[in-house]
Amino acid sequence: MADADRPTALAGDDLETWASLATVLEWLPPALDQQLLRDSGLTHFEYGILYALSEAPDHTLRMSVLADYANSSLSRLSRAATRLETKGWLRREPDPADGRYTLAILTGTGAEKVAQATPGHVATVHRLVLDQLTRAQTRQLREITRRIARAIRDDDGWDPASR
Template identity: 60%
Template structure:
């Protein structure tokens, strides 16, 4: 982060870069939510929870770990998990190794929901993000995103279990 948090207004060049980034930050989540809601009755946030649990060993994660992956408060995660529990896709249990923690456990029907919702979601991500960029631009996007994320704070983001690199 900048040493001087009150550095003045953005320059014209900075605004030329920031305006499309800000627009992307608003439009992409809206497009992802719309597709998932329409096709699967899930928000992007809920799908991310189900997907992370589906990818975890034994389809189980501590809710505190899951909240870190989702960059959200435990309160927000708890509300989402309650909605997913009501649909029978997730259940909670006390962590048997440390009773201070609660586990989120993907149910078999939750796994089925992930399997049903993921292909169309990935197709939209591929269409909106990857197909609009060259291979070099995709690599640049990864590096740029990692640098901005690092500037925000420590990286506790979720990663797929097998990360394939080009």
């Protein structure tokens, strides 16, 4: 559809669909944070950092790679890494292969924290999202979200690091 042919306001089904999605986008992150903070003392963002490191070879990633995984700027990631370092769950050190980079390394205590936090997080994801859908709907949701993510990624000027 050409830009000139696009509506200038949302209405009807388009408005209802957008409003439903916008509500989920606003409500889901605090709901995930609430459970993780209550049960594990982690935000969802911090859990994602620790989880990514727990799945990485040697529990280690370059900060720049971790920022990409977290869809985060390096400065936001660095602030979170500082909080996680203070708790002993992560450490940072120069990359011996290239000193221009910094490695994030999950500590043993951090691995224990991820293991402790994961069951409650998984239960919350199931309760709030997956258990609300049929198998067909979960496949549809996966395809829908992949299409939206692809459109965002391919949009001119999109740079998650600029957030």
